Amino acid sequence: MTAPSHLVITDSASIVRAFFAALEDRSVKQALELTDDRIVWRNTSLPTVRGKLVGRLLRGMDKDWLGIRADFRHIAADGDVVLTERTDYLRIGPLEIDFWVCGTFELKNGRIVLWHDYFSWGNVLGGTVRGLFRMRQR
Numbered sequence: 001m002t003a004p005s006h007l008v009i010t011d012s013a014s015i016v017r018a019f020f021a022a023l024e025d026r027s028v029k030q031a032l033e034l035t036d037d038r039i040v041w042r043n044t045s046l047p048t049v050r051g052k053l054v055g056r057l058l059r060g061m062d063k064d065w066l067g068i069r070a071d072f073r074h075i076a077a078d079g080d081v082v083l084t085e086r087t088d089y090l091r092i093g094p095l096e097i098d099f100w101v102c103g104t105f106e107l108k109n110g111r112i113v114l115w116h117d118y119f120s121w122g123n124v125l126g127g128t129v130r131g132l133f134r135m136r137q138r
Helices: 012-024 028-032 052-060 121-137
Strands: 035-043 066-078 081-092 095-108 111-119
Touching: 012 028, 012 066, 012 081, 012 095, 012 111, 028 052, 035 052, 095 121, 111 121
Parallel strands: 035 111
Antiparallel strands: 066 081, 081 095, 095 111
16 A cells, blocks of 8 residues: 555655644544554553554544644654654643653555554643643633
8 A cells, every 4th residue: 555646745754744734633534544554553551552443543533622733843754664752732622731742653655554652641640730720821
């Protein structure tokens, strides 16, 4: 399989950026076009998710009251391996939780086959506190 022909993406880092841009725009279908059918999604201390279940989970997050976005701090690619350092933002209703994430992406034939994120639950807790504080300031 290769990247969809209507997408003009030439390098691995751009594919990862496009994947997150599609998630932020709530274009889950477009994001999933950048993944392999056998994708593996790992998150620190959470169960590993594989294949079609990744699509079901991402489509399940396509709700008006949920949102995700990422600010890339650093991104480096070596062939089909992309390393990212990001701040991710998870919105649940009016609460936006920000937390640091380091991710490893592996691509094959222009599609993401591995999405492995490392993060700290303490950082997620801190982001939740910051988000609650920002909510009170509104």
